Amino acid sequence: MDNRQLFLNNLAQTSDFPLALEFTYAEGSFLFDKNHKAYLDLISGISVSNVGHRHPKVTQAIKNQVDSYLHQMVYGEYIQSPQIQLASALVKTLVGFDTLAGEKIDNVYFTNSGTEAVEGALKLAKRYTKKTEIIAIKNSYHGSTHGALSLGEEHFKRGFRPLLPGIKKIERNNFSNLELITKNTACVIIEPIGAESGIIETELDFMQKLAKRCHEKGCLLIFDEIQTGFGRTGSFWTLEQFGFAPDILLSAKGMGGGMPIGAFMAPKRIMSVLKDNPILGHITTFGGHPVSCAASLATLMVIQDEINYEELNLKSERIKSIFLKHPLVKSVRGKGFMLAAEFENFEILKRTIDGFIENGLITDWFLYCDNAMRISPPLNISDKELDLVEQIVLN
Numbered sequence: 001m002d003n004r005q006l007f008l009n010n011l012a013q014t015s016d017f018p019l020a021l022e023f024t025y026a027e028g029s030f031l032f033d034k035n036h037k038a039y040l041d042l043i044s045g046i047s048v049s050n051v052g053h054r055h056p057k058v059t060q061a062i063k064n065q066v067d068s069y070l071h072q073m074v075y076g077e078y079i080q081s082p083q084i085q086l087a088s089a090l091v092k093t094l095v096g097f098d099t100l101a102g103e104k105i106d107n108v109y110f111t112n113s114g115t116e117a118v119e120g121a122l123k124l125a126k127r128y129t130k131k132t133e134i135i136a137i138k139n140s141y142h143g144s145t146h147g148a149l150s151l152g153e154e155h156f157k158r159g160f161r162p163l164l165p166g167i168k169k170i171e172r173n174n175f176s177n178l179e180l181i182t183k184n185t186a187c188v189i190i191e192p193i194g195a196e197s198g199i200i201e202t203e204l205d206f207m208q209k210l211a212k213r214c215h216e217k218g219c220l221l222i223f224d225e226i227q228t229g230f231g232r233t234g235s236f237w238t239l240e241q242f243g244f245a246p247d248i249l250l251s252a253k254g255m256g257g258g259m260p261i262g263a264f265m266a267p268k269r270i271m272s273v274l275k276d277n278p279i280l281g282h283i284t285t286f287g288g289h290p291v292s293c294a295a296s297l298a299t300l301m302v303i304q305d306e307i308n309y310e311e312l313n314l315k316s317e318r319i320k321s322i323f324l325k326h327p328l329v330k331s332v333r334g335k336g337f338m339l340a341a342e343f344e345n346f347e348i349l350k351r352t353i354d355g356f357i358e359n360g361l362i363t364d365w366f367l368y369c370d371n372a373m374r375i376s377p378p379l380n381i382s383d384k385e386l387d388l389v390e391q392i393v394l395n
Helices: 003-010 056-066 081-093 114-129 146-150 154-160 175-180 204-217 268-275 290-306 309-324 346-358 383-393
Strands: 023-027 030-033 038-041 107-111 133-137 167-170 185-190 220-224 248-251 262-266 331-335 338-342 364-366 369-375
Touching: 038 383, 056 290, 081 107, 081 262, 081 290, 107 114, 107 268, 114 133, 114 146, 114 185, 114 220, 114 248, 114 262, 114 268, 146 154, 167 175, 175 204, 185 204, 204 220, 262 268, 309 331, 309 338, 309 369, 309 383, 346 364, 346 369
Parallel strands: 133 167, 133 185, 185 220, 220 248
Antiparallel strands: 023 030, 030 038, 107 262, 248 262, 331 338, 338 369, 364 369
16 A cells, blocks of 8 residues: 555545645755655745755754753753753844833743644733733634634634633724723734735734733733744744734744744743742643754754845745736735735636646645735745746746
8 A cells, every 4th residue: 555545544634635745855945756856845834944944954953962862851840951042042033122011022931833832822811911801813823722723713613612712803904903902801912914814914003003002901912923933024023023022922833944843932020920820830741842942943043144134035026026927816915935926716726736736836825815825935945946936837
């Protein structure tokens, strides 16, 4: 029995139409199948492989850590160098960006994934504020565990109720909706750029007024930078483009260089409420795994040392121009390497995606926007590789 049949027989499926592509090797911007055909990964495994597949500095960091130790103890009990070094490096990326309360984000809690970072952040906000109402943005996606799923849209959660109570939804960039944030609100969670809604940007004025409203009402503002962080939108954090930090910051996906890791971060004064009443207010066995932390630190350093954002944004404009030349593309939107190409409808989009894959270019669509193509290549994609993108797109 071949791998495809074993995949269909024994691996839990999430849809009746998986891509079912099989790759045996990956390097840089490419994935290779068993026949050695190269596929340019224009979505980076959904904004994960920000420094490409198997970046040599990331793989070397993994090998070095494997030679030292793997799991030692559940999170937060032992002093483990990979965790400490990564936490310190993350805090340094936020220097100069304080919360509206004038505090610095200086505490990091490591998780295994983005959805776990969301769960931890929601618990932290409820524990700190002693309130339970949570506000999310319409057509947002924060994960599929019960708490994170509660923030999403009805299509994905209707079969799993009961979920968290007290969830309200507001529209991105709708200023009148800010009145829904009251003294009863524990937190507002927002992606700086709505990813699964099809790359929808948050206006600067709206984000500033949102933060001010949260501060006035005593609720915490959570930035979900799980997709937008680690250089994806033309700066290390998208919060840099707004000029301030949230009360809680989330990261995952591109954070690990291909290894599983996530984090929620906050000022120590806020994070410290997880220490008592009860103690161990949030615990994890594998969060902050030494190998994942080593890979993440290497990824962070590669981005800082090798990614020039001016060049990245020039390449972004080139990608936009390439797709705008395609006869079926109506528009291209987004920032940096977090882009969406809009088509007339899903049927046209799906045929186009299938054609691109056949010709060696991997793209995808979005959960809440099925007429737009996801474009999120590795941050270090080369000009020569963009030539190949142009050749396939305009073929």
